[in-house]
Amino acid sequence: MRHIFSCLLLLIFLQASAQSPVYKDPKQPIDNRVKDLLGRMTVEEKAGQLNLLSGGFFTGPATSNQGQKEKMELTRQGKVGSFLNIIGANETRSMQEIAVKESRLGIPLLFAYDMIHGYKTIFPIPLAEACSWDLTQIEKNSSVAAREAASAGLHWTFAPMCDISNDPRWGRVMEGAGEDPYLGGLVSAARVRGLQGNLSDNTHIMACVKHFAAYGAIEAGREYNTVDISRFMLWNKYLPPYKAAVDAGAATVMNSFNIFEGVPASGNKYLVNDVLKNKWGFKGFVVSDWNSFGEMIDHGYAADKKDVALKALQAGSSMDMETSAMVANVPALVKEGKITVKQLDDAIYKILWYKFKLGLFDDPYKFSDPAREAATMLTPANRQQAREAARGSIVLLKNEGNILPLKNVKKVALIGAFAKSRADMFDFWVAQGTPNDAVTIHDGLKNALGNDVELNYVSGYNTDGTGSDTLMADAIKIALNADVVLVNIGISGKMAGEDRSLAYPVIPDAQVQLLQALQKTGKPLVALVSSGRPLVLTNILPYAGAILQCWILGTETGNAVADVVTGKYNPSGKTVMSFPYAVGQIPVYYNHFNTGRSIPSGTDPGWKSRYRDIPNEPLFPFGFGLSYTTFGYSGMKLDKTIMGKSDKIGVSVTVTNTGSVEGTEVVQLYIRDVTASLVRPVKELKSFQRITLKPGESRVVSFSLGAKDLSFYDTRGNAVLEPGEFRVMVGGNSRDVTEAVFQLK
Numbered sequence: 207m208r209h210i211f212s213c214l215l216l217l218i219f220l221q222a223s224a225q226s227p228v229y230k231d232p233k234q235p236i237d238n239r240v241k242d243l244l245g246r247m248t249v250e251e252k253a254g255q256l257n258l259l260s261g262g263f264f265t266g267p268a269t270s271n272q273g274q275k276e277k278m279e280l281t282r283q284g285k286v287g288s289f290l291n292i293i294g295a296n297e298t299r300s301m302q303e304i305a306v307k308e309s310r311l312g313i314p315l316l317f318a319y320d321m322i323h324g325y326k327t328i329f330p331i332p333l334a335e336a337c338s339w340d341l342t343q344i345e346k347n348s349s350v351a352a353r354e355a356a357s358a359g360l361h362w363t364f365a366p367m368c369d370i371s372n373d374p375r376w377g378r379v380m381e382g383a384g385e386d387p388y389l390g391g392l393v394s395a396a397r398v399r400g401l402q403g404n405l406s407d408n409t410h411i412m413a414c415v416k417h418f419a420a421y422g423a424i425e426a427g428r429e430y431n432t433v434d435i436s437r438f439m440l441w442n443k444y445l446p447p448y449k450a451a452v453d454a455g456a457a458t459v460m461n462s463f464n465i466f467e468g469v470p471a472s473g474n475k476y477l478v479n480d481v482l483k484n485k486w487g488f489k490g491f492v493v494s495d496w497n498s499f500g501e502m503i504d505h506g507y508a509a510d511k512k513d514v515a516l517k518a519l520q521a522g523s524s525m526d527m528e529t530s531a532m533v534a535n536v537p538a539l540v541k542e543g544k545i546t547v548k549q550l551d552d553a554i555y556k557i558l559w560y561k562f563k564l565g566l567f568d569d570p571y572k573f574s575d576p577a578r579e580a581a582t583m584l585t586p587a588n589r590q591q592a593r594e595a596a597r598g599s600i601v602l603l604k605n606e607g608n609i610l611p612l613k614n615v616k617k618v619a620l621i622g623a624f625a626k627s628r629a630d631m632f633d634f635w636v637a638q639g640t641p642n643d644a645v646t647i648h649d650g651l652k653n654a655l656g657n658d659v660e661l662n663y664v665s666g667y668n669t670d671g672t673g674s675d676t677l678m679a680d681a682i683k684i685a686l687n688a689d690v691v692l693v694n695i696g697i698s699g700k701m702a703g704e705d706r707s708l709a710y711p712v713i714p715d716a717q718v719q720l721l722q723a724l725q726k727t728g729k730p731l732v733a734l735v736s737s738g739r740p741l742v743l744t745n746i747l748p749y750a751g752a753i754l755q756c757w758i759l760g761t762e763t764g765n766a767v768a769d770v771v772t773g774k775y776n777p778s779g780k781t782v783m784s785f786p787y788a789v790g791q792i793p794v795y796y797n798h799f800n801t802g803r804s805i806p807s808g809t810d811p812g813w814k815s816r817y818r819d820i821p822n823e824p825l826f827p828f829g830f831g832l833s834y835t836t837f838g839y840s841g842m843k844l845d846k847t848i849m850g851k852s853d854k855i856g857v858s859v860t861v862t863n864t865g866s867v868e869g870t871e872v873v874q875l876y877i878r879d880v881t882a883s884l885v886r887p888v889k890e891l892k893s894f895q896r897i898t899l900k901p902g903e904s905r906v907v908s909f910s911l912g913a914k915d916l917s918f919y920d921t922r923g924n925a926v927l928e929p930g931e932f933r934v935m936v937g938g939n940s941r942d943v944t945e946a947v948f949q950l951k
C-alpha cells in the first residue's frame with residue numbers, strides 16, 4: 207500500500223515537473239506569467255532587470271569601461287535586462303540568444319534605440335513635422351519608422367519627446383512639437399499611436415515619453431541646465447503633452463536630466479509617483495535618462511550610487527540607463543531592509559509585463575529577421591511617405607510679389623553650400639539614415655526642373671558659416687545670369703539636437719552679406735532656410751523677396767523643397783514656434799500672460815512691459831505660414847452668448863479661398879479666459895481644422911467648445927472651470943484673428 211502511495215506521489219511530481227512553468231505558458235494571462243516568474247527570480251536577477259546598458263555606440267558620455275565581452279557575461283548572469291544601441295536583426299539576435307539560452311531563467315532582453323524621426327528612411331525633424339498640423343500624417347510617419355526599426359530587431363524607442371520649449375537656443379527644440387501644450391499633446395499622442403499600434407505584432411515598438419518633466423524649461427536654453435518653474439506653470443504649460451502621450455497608452459516614460467523644485471527628476475517623488483503614477487494612473491515603467499540616476503550625485507542630491515538606487519526607487523523610477531547603480535546596489539538595499547522585496551517587484555513588474563506583451567517569451571527573435579529587415583528599409587513607399595511629410599512641413603514665411611512658385615523661368619541660380627552638402631543635411635538624431643540615400647536640395651531641383659531649365663550652382667559661403675570675396679563674386683556672377691536666385695542659407699544640421707545649444711540662433715554674417723549683395727543684382731531672391739530651430743531672420747527679411755523655412759527635412763529633402771518651389775505642392779505648413787525678432791527677445795511665445803502692464807496694440811506709451819529697442823512681438827508668430835493662395839475669414843458666429851458649465855458652445859466661421867489655386871489652410875481657434883483665480887494666457891489654442899479649398903470655394907468651419915476646453919489646472923493638477931468672460935478668436939495664425947465674446951455662467 208505504502209509502495210502504491212509513493213508511486214502515486216512520484217507520478218504527480220513527475221507530471222507537474224513535465225508541465226512547463228506558468229511563465230512559459232503562452233495560454234496563461236500575462237499577469238499570471240509575471241507573478242510566476244517573479245516567484246522564481248533571485249533578488250540579483252530582479253535587480254538585473256533594472257539594468258539598461260548601451261551595447262554599441264554611445265549617445266551620451268561614457269559612464270563605464272565595460273567592454274562587449276563583459277556585457278555578454280553580465281547578460282549570461284542575468285544582470286542586464288535591456289540594451290540600447292544594439293541594432294540590426296543579426297546583432298540583436300546574437301545577444302538575445304545569450305539571454306535566452308545561457309541565462310538561468312532565459313528572460314529575453316529588450317532592445318532600445320533613439321529613433322527621433324525615422325530609422326532608415328528619415329522623416330522631417332519632429333519640430334518641422336509638427337508644422338504640418340497633420341495628425342494623420344504624423345501618426346503614419348511614426349508607424350513607418352516603427353516598421354523599419356522593428357524589422358531591425360528593436361522593441362523600443364526613446365520617443366516622442368514631449369518637452370514644450372520657447373527657446374531656440376536649445377538644440378533639442380528640433381525633437382519636440384513646439385511651444386503649444388494643446389498641439390503638443392495631440393502630436394505626442396499621434397506619435398505614440400503610430401509607434402505602438404497595439405503592440406501585438408512585430409511591426410510596432412514601445413514608445414517612451416520624454417523627458418519627464420519640464421526639460422524644455424531649461425534656463426537660457428543651455429543643455430542639461432537648471433529648471434525652476436512653479437507648479438502653476440508645470441501643470442498648465444509643461445505637463446499636458448506628456449499626459450496626452452500617457453493617455454494614448456505609451457508603455458514607458460523617461461526621467462529628465464533637470465531638477466524640479468530642487469529635486470532631480472529621476473529621484474523626484476512628486477513627479478514620478480504622485481503625478482505620473484498616482485494622479486495619471488500610468489501603467490508602464492519609468493526609465494532614467496542616460497546616467498540621470500548617477501547624475502543625482504553631481505546635482506548634490508545623492509551621496510553615492512547606493513543612495514542613487516534608493517532615491518530613484520523611492521521616487522518610483524525603475525530602469526537604470528548606464529549608471530549600473532541598481533544592479534550593483536539593490537541586493538544590498540533589500541538585505542538591509544531599505545527596500546522591500548515588494549518594492550523591488552513593483553519596480554520590475556511592468557518591465558517583465560511588456561516583455562510578455564511583446565511576445566518575447568514565446569518568440570524571442572520575433573523582431574530579429576534579416577530577410578524582413580532587408581525588405582523593409584527605405585522602400586519606395588517609405589520614401590514617398592517621407593516626401594509627403596517633408597513638403598507638408600515647409601513653412602512659407604514671405605512671398606513678396608508672388609516670386610514663388612517659380613513661373614516661366616529658364617535660368618535658375620542656386621547658391622548655398624548646404625544645398626549640396628550631404629554632411630550637413632542631417633542632425634544628430636539621424637538613426638540609421640545615411641546622407642548618401644538623401645536627396646539634396648540641388649539634386650531635388652535638378653530633377654524637378656528638368657533639361658529645359660538651366661540650373662547653375664555655386665556654394666556662396668562655407669558650411670562653417672564663413673565666406674570670402676571669391677565665393678561672393680561667383681554667386682553674384684551666376685545670379686546676374688539668372689531669372690531667379692534661390693539661396694539656401696541657415697545652419698548645419700549638425701548643430702541640431704542634443705548638446706547643441708547656441709547663444710546666437712541667427713543667420714551667420716557671411717550669409718547675410720551674401721543676401722545683401724545678391725539683392726543688389728535686382729533679381730528675384732528666394733531664401734531657403736535650413737535649420738533645426740527657428741533662427742532670427744530679421745536681418746535677412748529686407749533682402750529676401752521670399753522665404754521658405756525648410757528646417758531639416760530628412761531623406762527626401764530636395765524633392766520636397768522642389769515640390770514647393772515649383773508649385774507642385776502648395777505650402778500649407780504653419781510654424782509651431784514663434785520666430786524671434788532678436789536674440790534678446792528669447793523666450794518669445796504667443797501664449798504669454800498679459801502682465802499688469804501690457805502694451806495695447808498700436809500704442810507705445812511709457813512704463814509698460816516692453817523693450818526700448820525692439821518690438822515685443824516675434825518676427826513670425828505661432829501658427830503662421832503663407833500659401834500660394836490666400837484665405838479670407840468672415841461671418842464668425844457663436845451659437846450662444848451665455849453658456850452653462852455643462853453646455854457646449856458652437857463657433858463657426860466662413861473661410862474662403864480668395865486666390866487662384868487650390869490650397870490647404872489650418873483654421874485655428876484660440877480662447878482667452880479673461881478673469882480667473884490663476885491668470886490665463888492672452889491666447890490659448892483650443893482647436894484647429896485643416897481644410898483644402900478650391901479657388902473661390904467657401905466653407906463654414908465649425909468648432910464646439912466644452913468644459914474641458916475652457917478649464918485650466920490649479921496647482922494640484924485639478925482641472926478648474928470658472929465662470930466669467932471668455933473671448934474666442936479664429937484665424938489662420940495666432941496674430942491675425944477675428945474675435946467674439948461669451949459668458950460662462
Ligand code: BGC
Binds near residue numbers: 265266320416
Ligand atoms: C538623451 C535621451 C536619449 C538617451 C539615450 C540622452 O542623452 O537625453 O533623449 O534617449 O540619451 O540615447
